[in-house]
Amino acid sequence: MSGTQGPKSAPLTRPPTWEKKDSVKSGSVQSFGTSRSASRRLSRTAISETRERVRRSQTPNQLSPVTSQHSSVTSLSVPPRAHTGSSENASAPRYASPSSAHSQGASPAGTSHHSRPNTPRPALLFAIASDDPTQVGRVLEHGDGDAKGASNANDAIGPQAQSALEFTLENEGLKNKLGIVKKLLGYGADPSKAKLNDSKTIDEAALDPATKYVSFCDIVFVFICQCHVKSRYYLDRADTATTRRIDALMERSVFRPLVRMRYGIIGQDRALEQLFRVLSIHSEKISKSPVVVFLCGPSGHGKSMLAHQFGLLLEVSIHTVNMTTLRSADDIWRSYSISSDEDATPCTLVEFLANNEGKRCVVVLDEIEKTERKALWSLLVPWELGRCTFEANSRTIDVRNVIWVGTSNIGNDLVLDYHKSLQRPEETLSRNEYVELMGTLRPHVSDQLGASVLSRVSAILPFVPFTTAEKRALASEFLQESAAEHLVQGLSREQREKVVEDSLKDFVPSEGARSLYRAVSNLIIDAMDL
Numbered sequence: 001m002s003g004t005q006g007p008k009s010a011p012l013t014r015p016p017t018w019e020k021k022d023s024v025k026s027g028s029v030q031s032f033g034t035s036r037s038a039s040r041r042l043s044r045t046a047i048s049e050t051r052e053r054v055r056r057s058q059t060p061n062q063l064s065p066v067t068s069q070h071s072s073v074t075s076l077s078v079p080p081r082a083h084t085g086s087s088e089n090a091s092a093p094r095y096a097s098p099s100s101a102h103s104q105g106a107s108p109a110g111t112s113h114h115s116r117p118n119t120p121r122p123a124l125l126f127a128i129a130s131d132d133p134t135q136v137g138r139v140l141e142h143g144d145g146d147a148k149g150a151s152n153a154n155d156a157i158g159p160q161a162q163s164a165l166e167f168t169l170e171n172e173g174l175k176n177k178l179g180i181v182k183k184l185l186g187y188g189a190d191p192s193k194a195k196l197n198d199s200k201t202i203d204e205a206a207l208d209p210a211t212k213y214v215s216f217c218d219i220v221f222v223f224i225c226q227c228h229v230k231s232r233y234y235l236d237r238a239d240t241a242t243t244r245r246i247d248a249l250m251e252r253s254v255f256r257p258l259v260r261m262r263y264g265i266i267g268q269d270r271a272l273e274q275l276f277r278v279l280s281i282h283s284e285k286i287s288k289s290p291v292v293v294f295l296c297g298p299s300g301h302g303k304s305m306l307a308h309q310f311g312l313l314l315e316v317s318i319h320t321v322n323m324t325t326l327r328s329a330d331d332i333w334r335s336y337s338i339s340s341d342e343d344a345t346p347c348t349l350v351e352f353l354a355n356n357e358g359k360r361c362v363v364v365l366d367e368i369e370k371t372e373r374k375a376l377w378s379l380l381v382p383w384e385l386g387r388c389t390f391e392a393n394s395r396t397i398d399v400r401n402v403i404w405v406g407t408s409n410i411g412n413d414l415v416l417d418y419h420k421s422l423q424r425p426e427e428t429l430s431r432n433e434y435v436e437l438m439g440t441l442r443p444h445v446s447d448q449l450g451a452s453v454l455s456r457v458s459a460i461l462p463f464v465p466f467t468t469a470e471k472r473a474l475a476s477e478f479l480q481e482s483a484a485e486h487l488v489q490g491l492s493r494e495q496r497e498k499v500v501e502d503s504l505k506d507f508v509p510s511e512g513a514r515s516l517y518r519a520v521s522n523l524i525i526d527a528m529d530l
Contacts, residue, residue, distance in 0.1 A: 124151040124164055128171075133179035140187040153189035165189045178480070182234055186260035188247075191239045233473040234263055242269065246276045254360075255279040257313045264309050265302045266477070267470040270434035271295070271461040278459040288386045292404045292456060294368070296441060297415045297463030300512020304366060307405040311362040314403075318362040319352040323371040329378040333390055338366070350390055353397050360401045368406040369448055376453050379404075383456035410448050411441045411462060416509055419465050426468045437462050465509045474513055475503040478520040487524050499523040 127139040139151050158167045168180050185191070237243065243262070250256045258279065261272055275293065282291055295303040311318030319337045326332055333350045347355065349363065368376075382388040386400035418437050419425055429437070441462050446454045454460075466474065479499055482488050491499070499520060506519035 124155055125157040128164065128168055128180055131174050131176050133176055133183045136180050136183045153184045153187040165191065182263035185234055185238045186263040191235045233469060237262055242273055246273060249280045250276055253280050253283040255283055258310065260313050261306065261309050265305055266473050267466045268302055268463055270429050270431065271463055274434065274459060274461055282458065288400060289384060290386055290400055290402045290404060292383050292458045294406045294408060294445065294457055294460045295463060296408045296410045296445060296460060298412050298465065298510055298512055299409055300514040301463040303407040303463055307364045307407055310403055310405060314360060316360045316362060317356055318364065319349055320364040320366055321349060323365050323368050326371045326375045329375055332375055332378060353399055353402065357398050358401065362403045362405065365404065365406040367408065369408045369410045373450055376449065380452060380456060411444045412510065414441060414444055415462050415464060428467055429464060471504050471507055471516060472500060475500045475516050475520055478517050482520065482524060487528055491527055495527045499527055
């Protein structure tokens with residue numbers, strides 16, 4: 001989890017492209033410092049100058065929102081068919097997996113693996129200096145309008161031609177350092193490129209004692225306490241055998257942007273691995289049925305956040321249905337999206353599916369077990385055949401490209417009991433343990449929702465309690481993003497460490513991250529002796 005608020009559930013538009021209008025002069029890069037010591041620090045003046053350059057270089061490319069033809073609440077009439085192109089023909093976002101970065105290196109084609117390019121490209125440098133993770137994502141996604149092409153997360157930048165990841169980690173002037181690190185890792189930045197030179201020593205006393213075991217503790221930079229914990233968590237996650245295996249599996253998949261989910265939530269490594277396996281199989285075949293995924297387990301473990309990551313990362317429209325309010329089969333099609341986006345065009349699910357016919361889009365069914373079973377019956381044909389008809393005299397809508405994501409607390413006690421029975425409950429489940437848990441959970445879902453519904457579900461993914469490392473990373477993130485920022489800034493390093501460690505004692509598995517957030521908030525006040 002990257003924060004206390006999940007991504008918005010409104011129809012999303014594609015981010016504006018990065019278009020550079022100003023030529024880059026030699027003095028622009030030199031403003032960041034010409035010595036190694038200067039390269040580790042972005043002065044306030046340099047950041048201010050580059051932020052202004054970024055603002056001048058942007059040309060927003062507003063896309064018109066999805067229009068809706070409203071029907072009466074008492075009618076399920078379908079809007080006329082609109083001519084739409086297939087979303088599958090759109091060019092895939094740029095992504096270089098860490099595994100491919102190992103083999104290809106960070107240098108452009110034609111240069112030695114150990115050599116540094118003579119003229120590092122500045123677009124990514126300016127984006128990082130803007131201290132805005134969104135700008136970094138835009139440069140990596142769309143480039144800067146330069147004929148040389150878009151930037152790569154492993155490009156060498158800055159006066160010392162460092163990797164983008166190392167450059168970010170070493171600069172003290174960035175307030176949103178963690179967000180930028182996650183963006184770079186999400187677009188395939190190789191964590192091994194961020195290691196310190198052999199000549200640099202590690203000050204073990206500067207590390208958090210409880211986290212010295214993390215494999216990336218040799219990447220020591222000038223972080224505040226909570227950034228030590230969180231950044232090491234994401235760096236470690238980016239360089240595992242499972243990560244490299246999934247990167248290879250999703251290399252040619254149309255769902256490849258979803259691998260960046262690893263840096264949008266904390267925990268649930270096995271659920272993500274299983275999800276990517278299912279998606280890779282689905283993208284390899286021409287299927288008449290859509291992807292249907294159920295996320296089940298204890299509250300507060302990232303189910304809703306992960307569900308909304310689908311629309312965010314694929315840059316497609318998303319419609320969220322509050323299933324607790326439904327009582328009949330027709331209610332689901334008349335439901336409006338639960339959206340906090342003021343720019344979203346209100347529309348029913350029928351209108352949403354009609355407006356996005358033939359396109360990739362996402363429908364989230366939140367708290368699916370809290371509705372009447374008969375309310376789900378109208379989903380059987382769409383999930384089976386990829387087509388649906390809402391009235392006898394209405395036309396058929398193609399929903400094969402829709403991703404249906406259901407969230408549920410079904411199996412809450414089963415998941416918690418299974419987790420307690422493990423020999424190493426504070427460690428990540430093995431692949432075999434997770435497969436066993438999936439098999440145990442499936443009958444419980446079938447008993448509550450019905451076998452006819454369950455037989456049409458592509459995957460049921462149990463969400464499990466957090467490990468100690470994950471709880472520590474969550475508490476650290478909550479501490480940094482606390483609403484009481486003025487109070488956090490008044491805490492010493494030792495006080496911040498104590499807040500993080502003490503909050504772990506108040507973790508409630510059945511409440512998940514919410515219990516940690518509550519504990520951190522209370523401990524911040526206690527630390528100030530108010």
